[in-house]
Amino acid sequence: MKRWSDMTTHFSGADLEQIVRDAVEKAIERSLESGSIQPITDNDMKASIAGRKPTTLDWFSTAKNYATFSDINKDYEQVLDYAKTHRIK
Known part of the structure; x- marks a missing residue:
């Protein structure tokens, strides 16, 4: 497995x-x-x-852009942390 x-x-x-x-x-x-x-x-x-x-990469790309440029409340900060930890570009 x-x-x-x-x-x-x-x-x-x-x-x-x-x-x-x-x-x-x-x-x-x-x-x-x-x-x-x-x-x-x-x-x-x-x-x-x-x-x-993996279809998740497209989602991460969109979420990462949102988190980087538009996430005023920092709701998507975990997305940035996860992407960085798992080396998702």
């Missing part, structure tokens, strides 16, 4: 769900082609991960 978590840093729960769905789809396609049930493989998961980027 650690291996998959290292490969999906900053992915949201929805991102992870889609990665699994993509891998399942690949296994289903192989199953239909071969005529027998095919399991999800490491290669299916790796290909699914490689085909996606």
